[in-house]
Amino acid sequence: MTITYPRxxxxxxxxxxxxxxxxxxxxxxSGELGPDQxxxxxxxxxxxxxxxxxxxxxxxxxxxxxxxxxxxxxxxxFVAARKTELRFVGSTSGSADDLRESGRRVTxxxxxxxxxxxxxxxxxxxxxPRGEEVVRLxxxxxxxxxxxxxxxxxxxxxxxxxxxxxVLENQSLYDVLRRRYGIEPAAxxxxxxxxxxxxxxxxxxxxxxxxxxxxxESVAWLDDNTRFEAYYALHRSDQTxxxxxxx
Amino acid sequence: MTITYPRxxxxxxxxxxxxxxxxxxxxxxSGELGPDQxxxxxxxxxxxxxxxxxxxxxxxxxxxxxxxxxxxxxxxxFVAARKTELRFVGSTSGSADDLRESGRRVTxxxxxxxxxxxxxxxxxxxxxPRGEEVVRLxxxxxxxxxxxxxxxxxxxxxxxxxxxxxVLENQSLYDVLRRRYGIEPAAxxxxxxxxxxxxxxxxxxxxxxxxxxxxxESVAWLDDNTRFEAYYALHRSDQTxxxxxxx
DNA sequence: CCGGCCAGCCTGTCGTGACAGGTTGTCTAT
DNA sequence: ATAGACAACCTGTCACGACAGGCTGGCCGG
Numbered sequence: 266m267t268i269t270y271p272r273x274x275x276x277x278x279x280x281x282x283x284x285x286x287x288x289x290x291x292x293x294x295s296g297e298l299g300p301d302q303x304x305x306x307x308x309x310x311x312x313x314x315x316x317x318x319x320x321x322x323x324x325x326x327x328x329x330x331x332x333x334x335x336x337x338x339x340x341x342x343f344v345a346a347r348k349t350e351l352r353f354v355g356s357t358s359g360s361a362d363d364l365r366e367s368g369r370r371v372t373x374x375x376x377x378x379x380x381x382x383x384x385x386x387x388x389x390x391x392x393x394p395r396g397e398e399v400v401r402l403x404x405x406x407x408x409x410x411x412x413x414x415x416x417x418x419x420x421x422x423x424x425x426x427x428x429x430x431x432v433l434e435n436q437s438l439y440d441v442l443r444r445r446y447g448i449e450p451a452a453x454x455x456x457x458x459x460x461x462x463x464x465x466x467x468x469x470x471x472x473x474x475x476x477x478x479x480x481x482e483s484v485a486w487l488d489d490n491t492r493f494e495a496y497y498a499l500h501r502s503d504q505t506x507x508x509x510x511x512x
Numbered sequence: 513m514t515i516t517y518p519r520x521x522x523x524x525x526x527x528x529x530x531x532x533x534x535x536x537x538x539x540x541x542s543g544e545l546g547p548d549q550x551x552x553x554x555x556x557x558x559x560x561x562x563x564x565x566x567x568x569x570x571x572x573x574x575x576x577x578x579x580x581x582x583x584x585x586x587x588x589x590f591v592a593a594r595k596t597e598l599r600f601v602g603s604t605s606g607s608a609d610d611l612r613e614s615g616r617r618v619t620x621x622x623x624x625x626x627x628x629x630x631x632x633x634x635x636x637x638x639x640x641p642r643g644e645e646v647v648r649l650x651x652x653x654x655x656x657x658x659x660x661x662x663x664x665x666x667x668x669x670x671x672x673x674x675x676x677x678x679v680l681e682n683q684s685l686y687d688v689l690r691r692r693y694g695i696e697p698a699a700x701x702x703x704x705x706x707x708x709x710x711x712x713x714x715x716x717x718x719x720x721x722x723x724x725x726x727x728x729e730s731v732a733w734l735d736d737n738t739r740f741e742a743y744y745a746l747h748r749s750d751q752t753x754x755x756x757x758x759x
Numbered sequence: 760c761c762g763g764c765c766a767g768c769c770t771g772t773c774g775t776g777a778c779a780g781g782t783t784g785t786c787t788a789t
Numbered sequence: 790a791t792a793g794a795c796a797a798c799c800t801g802t803c804a805c806g807a808c809a810g811g812c813t814g815g816c817c818g819g
Contacts, residue, residue, distance in 0.1 A: 277779070280802060306769060317804045322770090330577075330722055338770050339811030459706040459724040475577065477706040477724025524809075527772060553799060564774045569800090585800050586781035 273314055281316050282323035288314075289324060293333050293344050304334060304342040330461065330475050372410075373434065376469070377403035380422060380429045387419045390484050390495035398422035400429045402438070405469055412470045416498040424448070424493050448493055456482045462499055470501055520561055528563050529570035535561075536571060540580050540591050551581060551589040577708060577722050619657075620681065623716070624650035627669060627676045634666045637731050637742035645669035647676045649685070652716055659717045663745040671695070671740050695740055703729045709746055717748055 273284045292298055305313065310321045325342055328334045336342045381401050388395040402418040418438065420428065425446050433441060442448040460480040467474045479500040487493045520531045539545055552560065557568045572589055575581045583589045629643045638646070649665040665685065667675065672693055680688060689695040707727040714721045726747040734740045 277802090282802080308769080319803055319805090323802085329720060335720070336770070337812085339768080340813085341769060457704060457726070459726050461724070473576070473582075477708070479704070479706050479726075524772090529772080555799080566773055566775090570772085583800070584782085586783085586798080588799060 273316065280323075281314075281320045282327070285310070285314055285316065285320060285324040286327045289328060290333060293328075298344045300344050302344050303340075304344070306341055327475075373404055373406045373436070375402065375404050375433050377401065378429055378433070383419070383421075387495060390482075391419065391421055391492045393421055393492075400425055402433070404433070404438075412472075412501060414498055414500050415466055415469050416496050418494060418496040420494050421492075424487075424491075442493075448487060450485045450487070450493075458482075460499075466499055470499065472501060476501075520563065527570075528561075528567045529574070532557070532561055532563065532567060532571040533574045536575060537580060540575075545591045547591050549591050550587075551591070553588055574722075620651055620653045620683070622649065622651050622680050624648065625676055625680070630666070630668075634742060637729075638666065638668055638739045640668055640739075647672055649680070651680070651685075659719075659748060661745055661747050662713055662716050663743050665741060665743040667741050668739075671734075671738075689740075695734060697732045697734070697740075705729075707746070713746055717746065719748060723748075 271284075271288055273281050273288075275281070289304065298304070304310070304325075307318050307321045307325070310316075310324075311318045314321075325334065325336065328342075329336060333345055334342050335345050379401050381399055382396045383391065383393055383399045384395070387393075387399055388397070391399070393399075398421070399419045400422050402416075402420075404416050404418070405412060406414040406416070422429070425442065425448075428441075428446075431441060431445070439450070442450075458480045459477050462470065462472065462474055462476065462478050464474050467476070470478070472478070481496075481498045481500065483494075483496050483498070484492055485494040518535055520528050520535075522528070536551065545551070551557070551572075554565050554568045554572070557563075557571075558565045561568075572581065572583065575589075576583060580592055581589050582592050626648055628646055628648050630638065630640055630646045634646055635641060635644070640646075645668070646666045647669050649663075649667075651663050651665070652659060653661040653663070669676070672689065672695075675688075675693075678688060678692070686697070689697075705727045706724050709717065709719065709721055709723070709725050711721055714723070717725070719725070728743075728745045728747065730741075730743050730745070731739055732741040
């Protein structure tokens with residue numbers, strides 16, 4: 266435990282436990298502490314950072330919630346194993362974007378809409394060179410006035426010229442793609458996971474950062490060689506369950 | 513706040529905060545307190561149950577995690593709205609039971625296997641009369657030695673006679689159904705949600721009760737009139753993501 | 760050599776006290 | 790009547806102390 270600890274800021278601008286949590290998280294994510302390696306004990310951390318055990322436990326509790334560490338009574342706290350990916354077989358047709366639930370008032374609000382250059386992740390998902398122009402959308406969808414889904418979408422700009430200026434408010438993106446660009450989705454891959462939201466996303470969805478949400482990563486194809494859309498959607502799991510009909 | 517509070521048991525068999533949590537949860541789930549109604553303040557609860565505010569806060573924290581209440585600083589704690597269901601369109605073929613990930617050691621352990629009478633939920637899902645005989649399975653599946661999935665399955669006994677005595681260890685249930693009973697799944701409905709596990713399930717999966725898991729409820733058909741399997745699977749979301757290929 | 764006992768460490772639980780800062784309602788001065 | 794000051798209440802944060810009980814490793818007796 267060669268933790269190089271920063272001095273905690275006591276001006277009250279930020280809770281001590283949050284600062285400590287971040288310090289420990291940085292230590293873990295930097296890889297200094299490998300999986301299943303023990304953290305210093307609560308008493309040691311209390312001494313090292315000159316805070317009470319209350320603060321230490323609050324910080325560790327948050328890290329446990331984030332699944333970055335796990336604790337064993339009588340032993341200590343340990344770094345959790347990194348997330349590994351396993352595939353879930355299946356095939357599905359249909360699009361979340363086309364959802365309209367009868368009897369429910371669905372509104373979609375575009376928070377952000379712009380042209381940009383594909384970053385590493387977008388480039389990999391869309392199979393385009395890094396830096397190629399993409400249209401980015403950040404939309405919040407509400408059902409009966411309740412925040413329900415937050416989705417970040419990226420599309421290659423050359424496939425959807427002018428989309429960055431289109432008015433999408435309360436329209437299905439897939440409708441616009443079909444009508445304006447003649448894009449008909451042929452295939453897609455989706456990954457579903459349970460995650461905690463980042464503070465900014467949590468605020469938009471009006472949940473706490475410790476609320477488990479359903480995260481869906483999706484890539485959609487026009488044909489075998491052309492991926493036209495990548496998105497990551499965060500669903501409020503207290504508002505919905507996913508239904509998959511298998512036929 | 514007409515909370516009819518039970519006296520808490522101080523024999524140490526169960527933590528005070530857990531007892532208090534349960535008492536409050538019972539109060540909420542009984543419907544005595546409607547959505548958005550305030551709970552007594554922490555100080556009041558502390559007095560009412562003769563415990564320290566530490567205990568009260570621990571109990572409320574757990575209820576917040578379970579999304580049964582929410583708290584607002586400077587205001588109080590309030591009953592959360594009930595979970596509503598929304599449908600996610602799509603269709604999928606393929607079975608989670610057939611999963612074998614290349615290069616991974618998959619083992620399945622049968623925890624429980626017995627004959628019983630269908631309860632309310634099983635009867636509704638399988639569309640059979642309450643009390644009809646069902647075969648119940650509780651299985652834990654591990655990947656590379658790590659608990660990965662806990663699944664409770666129920667099948668009408670008349671469709672799978674003797675299944676309660678079959679040796680399923682490390683076999684795909686769907687293989688057994690196909691080979692021994694000639695059952696070929698034709699359709700299924702699945703619901704995916706993010707949930708917290710019950711203590712017993714958490715222990716089996718070796719996670720804390722505050723770890724968000726992916727819960728999948730599924731019903732499978734032989735034909736339009738015959739439902740042959742209902743299960744509820746809890747997936748460790750830190751171990752996997754679901755993949756859905758859309759074609 | 761091996762098994763059981765036990766000290767010591769660690770987390771879990773609980774109590775008490777204190778202050779900061781957000782929220783609400785009321786009271787007051789304009 | 791309205792705006793601002795203020796008290797009362799509430800949760801958030803933090804400190805300190807205490808004991809229960811799980812876990813490990815080492816000591817010791819067989």
